Amino acid sequence: MTFALVFLGVIMATIIGWLLRQSLNTQPWEANDPLENQPGRGVLNVEPAKIALISFIAVVTSLFALFLSAYLMRMKLGDWNPLTEPKLLWLNTGLLVLASIAFQLTRSASKRAQLPTVKAGLVAGGVCTILFLLGQLVAWQQLNAGGFFMTGNPANAFFYLLTALHGLHLIGGMWVWGRTTTRVLTGADAQSVYLSVELCTVYWHYLLLVWIVLFALLLST
Amino acid sequence: MAYVAIADRDHEIEHHDPTTFITKYIWSQDHKVIAIQYSVTALFVGLVALVLSGMMRLQLGFPDTFAFITPTYYYQFITMHGMIMVIFLLTALFLGGFGNYLIPLMIGARDMVFPYMNMMSFWVYLVSVIVLLSSFFVPGGPTGAGWTLYPPQAILPGTPGTEWGIVLMLVALALFIVAFTMGGLNYVTTILQARARGMTMMRLPLSLWGIFMATILGLLAFPALFVSAVMMTLDKAVGTSFFMPAITSMGQQLDYSGGSPILFQHLFWFFGHPEVYIVALPAFGLVSDLLSTHARKNIFGYRMMVWAILAIGGLSFVVWAHHMYVSGMNPYFGFFFATTTLIIAVPTAIKVYNWVLTLWQGNIRLNVPMLFAIGFIFTFTHGGLTGIFLGNVVVDLPLSDTYFVVAHFHMVMGVSPIMVVFGSIYHWYPKITGRMFNKTLGLWHFWITFLGTYAIYLPMHYLGFLGVPRRYFAMGDTAFMPESAFTLNQAITISALIVGAAQLIFLYNLISSLRNGRKAGHNPWQATTLEWQTPDTPPKHGNWGHELPEVHRWAYDYSVPGYHDDFIPQNVPADPSIPGYDQGNPGSDHGTSS
Numbered sequence: 001m002t003f004a005l006v007f008l009g010v011i012m013a014t015i016i017g018w019l020l021r022q023s024l025n026t027q028p029w030e031a032n033d034p035l036e037n038q039p040g041r042g043v044l045n046v047e048p049a050k051i052a053l054i055s056f057i058a059v060v061t062s063l064f065a066l067f068l069s070a071y072l073m074r075m076k077l078g079d080w081n082p083l084t085e086p087k088l089l090w091l092n093t094g095l096l097v098l099a100s101i102a103f104q105l106t107r108s109a110s111k112r113a114q115l116p117t118v119k120a121g122l123v124a125g126g127v128c129t130i131l132f133l134l135g136q137l138v139a140w141q142q143l144n145a146g147g148f149f150m151t152g153n154p155a156n157a158f159f160y161l162l163t164a165l166h167g168l169h170l171i172g173g174m175w176v177w178g179r180t181t182t183r184v185l186t187g188a189d190a191q192s193v194y195l196s197v198e199l200c201t202v203y204w205h206y207l208l209l210v211w212i213v214l215f216a217l218l219l220s221t
Numbered sequence: 222m223a224y225v226a227i228a229d230r231d232h233e234i235e236h237h238d239p240t241t242f243i244t245k246y247i248w249s250q251d252h253k254v255i256a257i258q259y260s261v262t263a264l265f266v267g268l269v270a271l272v273l274s275g276m277m278r279l280q281l282g283f284p285d286t287f288a289f290i291t292p293t294y295y296y297q298f299i300t301m302h303g304m305i306m307v308i309f310l311l312t313a314l315f316l317g318g319f320g321n322y323l324i325p326l327m328i329g330a331r332d333m334v335f336p337y338m339n340m341m342s343f344w345v346y347l348v349s350v351i352v353l354l355s356s357f358f359v360p361g362g363p364t365g366a367g368w369t370l371y372p373p374q375a376i377l378p379g380t381p382g383t384e385w386g387i388v389l390m391l392v393a394l395a396l397f398i399v400a401f402t403m404g405g406l407n408y409v410t411t412i413l414q415a416r417a418r419g420m421t422m423m424r425l426p427l428s429l430w431g432i433f434m435a436t437i438l439g440l441l442a443f444p445a446l447f448v449s450a451v452m453m454t455l456d457k458a459v460g461t462s463f464f465m466p467a468i469t470s471m472g473q474q475l476d477y478s479g480g481s482p483i484l485f486q487h488l489f490w491f492f493g494h495p496e497v498y499i500v501a502l503p504a505f506g507l508v509s510d511l512l513s514t515h516a517r518k519n520i521f522g523y524r525m526m527v528w529a530i531l532a533i534g535g536l537s538f539v540v541w542a543h544h545m546y547v548s549g550m551n552p553y554f555g556f557f558f559a560t561t562t563l564i565i566a567v568p569t570a571i572k573v574y575n576w577v578l579t580l581w582q583g584n585i586r587l588n589v590p591m592l593f594a595i596g597f598i599f600t601f602t603h604g605g606l607t608g609i610f611l612g613n614v615v616v617d618l619p620l621s622d623t624y625f626v627v628a629h630f631h632m633v634m635g636v637s638p639i640m641v642v643f644g645s646i647y648h649w650y651p652k653i654t655g656r657m658f659n660k661t662l663g664l665w666h667f668w669i670t671f672l673g674t675y676a677i678y679l680p681m682h683y684l685g686f687l688g689v690p691r692r693y694f695a696m697g698d699t700a701f702m703p704e705s706a707f708t709l710n711q712a713i714t715i716s717a718l719i720v721g722a723a724q725l726i727f728l729y730n731l732i733s734s735l736r737n738g739r740k741a742g743h744n745p746w747q748a749t750t751l752e753w754q755t756p757d758t759p760p761k762h763g764n765w766g767h768e769l770p771e772v773h774r775w776a777y778d779y780s781v782p783g784y785h786d787d788f789i790p791q792n793v794p795a796d797p798s799i800p801g802y803d804q805g806n807p808g809s810d811h812g813t814s815s
Contacts, residue, residue, distance in 0.1 A: 001487055008441055008538055015437055015511045016531045023527055024424040029519065040420040043226040047332045048414045055440065059402055061445035066491070070448060070484060074463065079479030099681055146547040154479065157461040161451070 003072055007065035011058050018028055053199050057206050064210055066219065067165070071158050072078075075221060080155040085218055086142045092135035093215060099128035100208045103201040110197045115190040118197070122181045123126060125204065129170055129177070138164055166207065173203050227330065227415045233767050251762050252321045255343050257653070259317035262343075266350055267310035273298040275721050282714025284695045291379045292694040296365030300382075301353075303368030304390070307496065309350055309396060311638055315348060316401070316439065319645060320408050320432045322653065323661070326752035327429050329417025329770045329792075331763045333407045342404035349396035350363055351504045359385035367692065369489060372482050376457040378471060379482065387457060398443045400449075401782040402658075404491040408436045417751070419772035423527070423790070426750050426776040427520060430479070430527055431506020434534040435499045442495035449488040451495070456480070480520035486548055490541040497634050502530060504641040505572055508594050511644050512576055514748045515591035516583030517787050519777035520712070529568035529575075538564040546617045558623045561749040562612035566605070573602055584787070588746070589663035591643030596671045597637055604633025607682065625685025628678045628798060632766035637638030643727065645669070651730070651745045655759045662730040664774050666723060673720035678709065680709045683718040747788050750776050754790050 022042075044051065073079070108122030140160065148156045180196040227234075239245040246254060277298050280290045290298075307385035321339065327333050333339045356363035359395065365381030366374060374380050376387055403688040412425070412433050425433075454476070457761065464485040513520040520526060542558040576598055607629040611617045619627060643666070650658050686707055689696070696702060744753040756766040770792040778789040 001491065004445075005538070006727070011441060012535050012538065016535050018529070019422070019531055023524055026421070026423045026524075028421070028423040028523060029777070043228075043414055043416060045224050047224060048227070048410045051413055052335065052410045055406050056402075059406075059440045059444060062441045063447060066445050066448045070452065070463070070488060071485050072264065073487070074481060077479050079462075079482055150455075151461055151476070153463055156457065157463065161455070163647050173758075 001069050001073070004069040005066040007061060011061065023047070047195055049195060049199060050202075051213075053202060058204070060206075060210075064214075067077075067158075067162060068213075070119075071162075071217070074134050074154050074158070077154075079100045079154065082221055083143075083148060083159055083218070084157040085159070085215075086139045088135060088139045088142065089215060091155065092132050092139065095128045095132040095135060095212065096211055097210050099125045100201075100204050102128060103197070103204045105196075107197050108174065110194045114201045118190045118193070119184055122177065122184060122197070124173070124179060124198070126190050128191070129174060129204075133167055133170060136167055139163070140194055157220060162218070166211055166214060168209055169210075173207065176200055225810050226770055227334070228417045232795065234331075236763050236769055248338045248340065249473055252325050252333050252336070252339060253653075253760065255497070256318050256321035258321075258343050258344065259313055259321060261349055262347055262372035263310050263314040265320060266305050266354070267314075268728075269354070270302045270305035270310065271721055271724065273305075274303040275718055277302065278714040278717040280795045282711045287668055290370075291506060292620070295694045296367070297361050297363045297381050297386070300365050300368055300370075300390075301357075301363050303387040304394075305353070306635065307368065307500070307563070307737055307765065308394070309353065311500045311634075311642075312401070312439070312496070313346060313397075314642060315500060315638070316408065316432065316436060317343065319428070319503060319507065319649075320404070320436070322649070323406055323428055324411050324753060325415070326760065326764060327426055327750055328412060328415060328420050328757065329751045329765070329772060330411060330415035331769070332766060334411045334415055335407050338403050339407050342407070345396055345400035345403065349393045349400060352396060353393035356389040356393075368495070369486075370453070370487050371489075372453060372456065372480075373466065373477075376453065376465070376683050377468070377475075381777065383457075389455065389603065391454045391457075394446060394450050396731045398447045401439055402445055402479065405440045406435045408432065408441070416773055417769050420751075422523070424772055424775045427509035427523070427526055427530075428503070428506040428508075430530050431504070432511075434530050435502040436504070437567040438495045438534055438537060439499045442499065445488050447491070449485055453485065454487075455561045481547075483548055486545050487542070490544045494541040495537045495542060498533055500535065500638050500648075501636055504597070505530065507645045508597050509572075509576065509579075509640045510750065511590050511594040511641075511648055512579050513777050513779065514588045514648075514746050515588055515594070516580050516665075517779045518579055518583040518781055519775075520580075521578040523775065523777065524546055524573075525571055526575055527570045528529060532568040533565060536561060536568070540565060543617075545611055546614050547621045552614075558610055561613050566609055566612075569605060573598065573605070582677070587658060588647075589658070590644040590648035590663070590746075592667045592671075593640045593647065597640040597644065597759065598669065600632055600640060604629060604631075604637055610631055618644070619688075620685055622690050623685040623687075624689050624691050625683045627691050628681035628685060631681075632674075632678050636678065640671070646731070647740060648746065649752075650734070651741030651758070652755075653759055654735055655741055657733040657741045657745065658738055660725050665729065666726045669723035669726075670720055671807075672704050673716050673723065674679040676716035677720065680713055685705065744790075747776075747786070749778055749790050751791055754792055 025201050074146035106118050106125060109117035109121055140163070143156070143159070150157050150160050176196060176201055180193050180200065183193055183196075184190070238251060239251065244327055245251075245313075249258075251525070256387045276287075276290055277295060286331060297681070321333070330509055331463065332529075361382050361384035363382050364370070364375065364386035366376075366387060370387070376383055380387075382390075382786065385433055406541075412429060416425075418812075419589070434720075454463045455535050456463055456465050460476055462477045462480040464482055465480040466482065467478040468475050500663060509520050509526060540558055540562045542554055543562045546555055546558075607625070611629055612624065647658060647663055650656075684706055687703070688701055688704055696707075743758040748752070751770055754770060772791045773794045774789060774791055781789055
């Protein structure tokens, strides 16, 4: 559980640290501090949707950290038989990196109101992601064909479980991607989708990071 | 583009009032309607769980009397009672119910930041409740694994409900977590970003601090339950061996091998202990506001109360294994977790002292909500003190499997939060419905519940010291149990049935006062917080009419010297017509904080 604890420790320290700073040097029982009533005072200078996304990322981090903790604890028991991951995963990783780059470019283009680049970037990001997901399915099939079933060994079970979970989170992101892309293709201008594009970009970068950690762990064990 | 706070661009936001019956009351995105939907659903399942506990008590008090209570049923009742009460009643009611109702009103917002997601949160919660309750009607019935669902027994034949019950339970939990996450993201974002002008974090009522921290705990801790539920479902349905060791069941070697039941316990309690505070922190917050309002005094040590909430939230993640002293883990772990467990008593004790000091020399009005709030201080102190017993490894080992533990956790996280739930429902009932409840019935409800819970749980501590084991369907002939233990069990059962029946008074009061209660007016308790300052009671869609409120002071300006009323609402600016009142700090000479 150390792994999960460290992650949660960092998250909790950030939150509590921020909250503590709100409380220091304040004397709430004093009424009518004129500074307190300035517009926007005390509210973070961030769109609410972004705060929700960051909170959601914290939740997903907690989820994966706990799975990895379980992985590391289960690994130590005697019947663990390391799995040789399909080479295809390297290609898939490349596709996910490309998707992330596409989103990053889309984000800058959206800020500068370059509609054609936004359209192309969104489509490219989506296509790379779909190819990644299909690639993961093929990797599953290769393993299955090689006789590495889910019930065969906990290492196999964790492989299927973790990749499935990561894929499901991407599919969730694809829903927002789908809505944004539809808006852009049906005539929305490039800047009006900036927030959605930025949320997608952050989420895709995050899921790329998760995948790299997962992949490194799977490879090294 | 610079970001403009929600409260500062209120006039630019279009508000669409719901027009049809369905969008107003069923598929509603209004936080108040969603709060009521959450609360009614939670109270309904709570009632089911209450009936289950009554059946368990019938068996324990009068064994061999009720033929329809078989051992199988008994274990199913235990499991469903525990899970429903902890998760589907208390968590849902505090965060889905009170959180939804109070957050936008107390911070001076028109609604949650994401109303659609808020609505989805309720409907997914409702589906999870339906999935859970449907397990009563499937072959084999609901799971009887105990609310902790420990493998391997939870999914092996011999335990009730291994056919369908356990799967439905795990699915219901996973759905609940999805619902909670949707709601929780809303609560956090709304409190951070939708506060009215002047409502700094340190001017928030403590109710919201409790709900805020509990939401953060929930968002980070529920994934642990999700992880264990997913892996257990796979062990059961697919045949993986995450938790299942090599095992022989009923003479047959099963296909499992090598899994670790202890791993499940770690994951479960990694969620399970923060869960205690997910329920307790909102209760702490709400009770602080109740005590302050009805004692007509500012809460003692506001900043310290906030810090205590933060400290408890942080510490709650490093005490989980005190639920596992008897699991055979490394004794050094026990030493570590006993230490952290005892440390968490410090901020908790600070809170208890501050509540008592808030009452000290207050102008106490013994209204029904106040009685429940004071009752909470009693039950929580008692439950907390036995927690110090059980936090120590050497004391826990002999007591762990006895009724002492049952008494402890029912006092500390059953009765105490429920006292706050009742107090809070009575307190906000006039705002929610616009009418007062019947005070006489409320008093009956309080005294029967308060004294009754002592009649139930005090004797259980004694039974625990005698060594009476918990979880048993029937005790049989046991030499170490004196006759008095059996008599006590009967007395406990009778008390439990009386207390259970007394809840009907509460329900009757809630329902009949909707029609017969006298009009409450907009601020019957003369409270300072924003939800009592709405232009309409009950508040209409959008809460605030044309103008959002602006906040000028903290939530606890009660009995301020030199002011004509004994309370100053948060949205009242300084009044220059009162001599000496605008000269700086009116609140600083009547009980300091921090």
